[in-house]
Amino acid sequence: MSLIKCPECGNEISDKAAACPRCGCPINNPSDDQEKIIMSGLCNRVKNAFFVQNGSALLTNKRFIYMKHSLPKTFVLGAFVNLTKGDFEFDIPISQILSIEDGKQGISKTIMINTVDGLKYNFYFTKREEWKIAFGNLLKK
Ligand SMILES: [Zn+2]
Numbered sequence: 001m002s003l004i005k006c007p008e009c010g011n012e013i014s015d016k017a018a019a020c021p022r023c024g025c026p027i028n029n030p031s032d033d034q035e036k037i038i039m040s041g042l043c044n045r046v047k048n049a050f051f052v053q054n055g056s057a058l059l060t061n062k063r064f065i066y067m068k069h070s071l072p073k074t075f076v077l078g079a080f081v082n083l084t085k086g087d088f089e090f091d092i093p094i095s096q097i098l099s100i101e102d103g104k105q106g107i108s109k110t111i112m113i114n115t116v117d118g119l120k121y122n123f124y125f126t127k128r129e130e131w132k133i134a135f136g137n138l139l140k141k
Pocket residue numbers: 006007008009010011020021022023024025
């Protein structure tokens with residue numbers, strides 16, 4: 001066990017603490033290896049100008065996970081497809097994400113994920129601003 005300083009009040013606390021016992025500030029524990037979901041929601045992958053894959057996504061402290069909805073499922077369930085979990089398609093470890101930037105799909109704004117391998121993944125999110133902030137916070141670390 002080692003001691004770290006509380007970012008809020010400066011109190012010396014254990015690096016295993018979930019929160020500062022003095023001020024209650026939550027501690028983001030670097031030694032905590034557990035995967036935690038930060039954001040989840042509808043996410044459509046823009047493959048090109050003519051094809052958008054309906055799906056949903058999870059952003060965890062370790063990776064971005066994209067799950068696609070199958071085409072038959074989309075037809076059968078229509079709008080309700082948004083309430084179902086899709087099939088796992090792929091994930092991108094946070095360490096592989098070089099940056100995110102604004103993209104476009106028609107008149108809609110998207111988020112483009114640039115990987116260290118030079119690949120670009122374009123996604124349409126319903127709560128785009130919230131996703132941008134979540135990505136930004138993860139990439140800062
Ligand atoms: Zn504190």
